[in-house]
Each structure stands twice: as structure tokens, then as C-alpha cells.
Ligand SMILES: Nc1ncnc2c1ncn2[C@@H]1O[C@H](COP(=O)(O)OP(=O)(O)OP(=O)(O)O)[C@@H](O)[C@H]1O
């Protein structure tokens with residue numbers, strides 16, 4: 001992988017991947033179809049060499065997709081020159097073609113998997129630019145990670161005729177996080193007391209760090225390098241807990257509605273504070289202010305109230321605080337176990353939501369007495385699927401590491417703004433400019 005900066009300052013991320021179609025010699029029919037097109041004089045080479053441009057992360061709550069779309073414009077001479085200077089790029093033997101375009105992100109609720117299948121089918125994402133009749137069923141392999149890559153493998157095969165090429169979830173999370181941290185400027189940021197600040201990542205001083213992925217459940221991974229990691233802990237109190245309990249308690253119809261409610265809520269109505277127990281006073285001897293939550297939802301035991309007597313806004317706020325606080329605290333304790341100072345939080349529970357990030361960051365700051373830092377990632381929920389997309393590279397005969405690339409080219413990224421609260425379709429609009437190298441000799 002390597003990258004250049006174009007005139008607009010947008011990032012060019014160069015990913016070496018293999019073409020998506022496996023063409024076993026045992027299938028002469030398929031082989032000759034592709035060869036036939038390649039040999040055709042009228043069709044430009046770039047039209048033929050479509051990379052596998054889809055990867056999936058099928059989680060307990062959400063399906064994430066990354067797909068590549070090509071720009072029509074060709075590489076400029078300057079870009080060709082820059083690429084030619086990259087290690088392994090100027091192959092001279094014509095074994096690669098460079099496709100310029102964008103990586104797009106999309107997500108669907110796992111419970112609505114049919115919408116996802118329809119999206120892939122309508123946009124022909126699984127066909128890599130070929131027509132359906134040109135590609136034999138069962139010969140298309142798409143990289144996929146997450147539990148759903150196992151659970152829904154047959155469904156994808158039946159509905160789209162594709163085989164899911166399974167990649168380990170933790171491997172993908174780590175390679176996705178490393179990729180974003182090294183290749184995309186303004187990816188990581190701190191968010192404390194309402195103040196957002198982007199963090200400059202020193203590539204020589206990135207490891208070790210703690211990656212906390214807050215999906216339905218939470219995984220905590222100590223990352224020591226590319227492909228070097230250990231899942232050191234996890235908790236079942238995660239995003240699924242917030243959304244599941246919140247839905248039951250508030251009757252909200254969507255996750256974003258529940259999150260929105262929390263904006264107007266006041267957790268003190270339901271949470272039992274230190275002051276509630278200590279007659280309005282701090283318990284300063286052990287460092288607890290009167291406003292510290294002593295017991296989440298604790299007031300509900302003494303109030304002679306029923307569920308309907310509480311405002312959904314207050315319930316949502318209390319729940320969000322309970323889950324976020326708990327994750328922040330467990331993360332810090334695990335960072336402490338291994339002497340890690342930097343904690344990166346990913347996963348769609350965060351949803352770029354100010355109050356969630358603030359609560360997590362305050363918990364880390366409070367428990368570590370300012371020693372450890374909580375950081376968040378702009379592509380928070382797409383780590384795993386990016387890792388799956390990049391795993392095509394493993395099968396390519398040419399593979400630059402992100403490290404080499406990151407050192408070689410300056411970086412920046414095109415993005416859709418610094419929104420703290422993102423509307424639900426934001427993910428569809430956010431994209432990363434990139435170039436994909438397709439290896440020709442796999443055909
Ligand atoms: N539109 C949404 N619908 C449902 N949950 C959402 C939505 N947006 C954000 N979330 C939150 O994100 C969580 C899922 O995050 P993510 O996609 O990172 O994990 P996952 O891959 O589904 O879970 P796991 O890795 O545990 O299998 C949900 O549990 C919920 O808290």
C-alpha cells in the first residue's frame with residue numbers, strides 16, 4: 001500500500017489487492033470468457049480489470065460494507081511518476097493496473113439483511129463490474145468478517161451466488177485500526193469536556209495501544225504492531241445492551257432516536273448520586289463529589305414510581321451514562337494491567353456522539369488521574385470491514401506494508417466535515433479517495 005497527495009489535498013490510498021474472481025484451471029469455460037475479454041482489441045484494459053471491490057463485516061447488530069468505485073479519469077502523468085517511485089510499483093512488466101477511485105462505506109441493520117442483499121444486488125457490487133451472466137455462480141469470493149460471515153454464508157450463496165471468504169474478526173479490527181491510524185490524517189481525536197482535538201499520530205511511536213471496539217459486545221485488544229495483538233478482555237455490557245434495554249424501557253423505534261432522546265435527558269432523576277446518600281455532601285475523603293453517580297438507576301428503588309412515570313429522555317441519558325462509564329472504567333483497568341497509555345475506541349455504539357465520547361473520556365481521565373488518554377476514530381464502526389477489504393492484499397503477489405507507505409507519502413483525507421453528531425446516512429456520504437492496484441496475472 002502506498003499513497004500520494006493529489007492537487008486537492010485528498011488522500012490517495014493505494015491498496016494492492018487481488019482480483020476477486022478465482023479462476024481455477026479446472027474451469028476452462030470461465031477462464032476463456034475472461035481471456036476472451038482481455039484479448040479483445042476494442043476494450044480498454046482498465047475496463048476489464050475490475051478489482052474485487054466489496055468487503056463485508058457482518059456483526060450482531062450491524063452489517064458494514066466497504067466498496068470501491070472507480071473514477072472515470074485516468075491517472076495524471078504526475079501521479080504515474082509518483083507511483084513509479086513507490087516500492088514495488090513500477091513493475092515495468094505490466095503486472096499491475098492502477099485504478100483510481102473511492103472507498104465507500106455503508107451499513108445496514110443485521111436484522112434487515114435482505115436490504116443489504118438488495119443493495120449489493122442493485123449496485124452489482126458482488127460482480128466487480130462484470131455482468132451476471134459472465135461470472136459463473138460459486139466462483140465469486142468476497143472477503144467477509146464478523147460472526148455473520150459464518151451464520152449467513154449460505155444465504156449470501158443462495159441469494160447472490162457468492163462465497164464469503166472468511167477473515168478473523170480480531171485480525172480485521174486490528175489491521176483496519178492500524179491502517180486508519182497510519183494512513184489517514186485527522187482520523188483519531190480526543191473529546192473531553194466538549195472539546196474535540198485531532199491527534200497527530202507518530203508512526204514510530206504508535207504501539208502499544210489498547211483498542212476497544214464497542215459493538216453489540218465489547219472487545220479489548222492490546223495492539224503491539226501489524227498483526228501483533230492479543231484480545232486481553234471484553235465485556236458483554238456493550239452497544240447491544242444500551243440499544244436493547246433502551247428499546248424496552250423507552251419504546252424508541254431506532255437507535256438514533258434513543259441517542260437523540262438522551263440529549264434532553266437528566267440522569268439525576270433516576271441515578272442515585274453520592275449526594276443523595278450523603279445528604280448533599282461530597283465524600284471527599286475517598287475522592288467522591290456529591291454529583292458522582294453512586295448507583296446507576298439507584299433512585300428507582302426508592303421512588304414510588306413505575307416505568308411510565310419516568311421520562312424516556314431521562315432513562316436514555318441514565319442508560320447511556322451507565323454503559324459508557326462502565327466501558328471507560330474497564331478499558332482503563334485493562335490499560336493499567338499492561339501499562340498502556342493510549343486507548344482508541346471504535347465500534348458503532350459511539351456513533352460520534354458527544355455525550356457518549358465525553359462520558360468515556362471522563363471515565364478514563366478520572367480513573368487514570370489524567371495518565372491515560374481516550375481517543376476516538378472517525379471511521380469508528382468500519383475498522384473490521386476495512387481490515388477485511390485490506391486482506392485481499394494478502395493474496396496479492398505484491399504487498400507493501402502500511403508502514404512503508406505512510407513514511408513515503410504525505411497524507412490528508414477528504415471527508416464530510418467534523419460533525420460530532422452524525423445523521424444516520426452520514427456513513428454513506430463519507431468516502432476515502434484511493435487507488436487500487438489490480439494484479440493482472442491472476443486472470
Ligand atoms: N442504526 C443502528 N442500529 C442498531 N444499532 C446501532 C445503530 N447505530 C449504532 N448502533 C449501535 O452500534 C452497535 C453495533 O456496533 P457495531 O456495528 O460496531 O457492532 P457489531 O459488529 O454489530 O457487533 P459485534 O461485533 O458484537 O458482533 C449496536 O449494538 C448499537 O449500540
Ligand SMILES: CC(C)(CO)[C@@H](O)C(=O)NCCC(=O)O
Nearest residue numbers: 215216217218219233234235236
Ligand atoms: C463476541 C464478539 C467478539 C462478536 O463480535 C463481541 O460481541 C464481544 O466481544 N462480546 C463480548 C464478549 C465478552 O468478552 O464478554
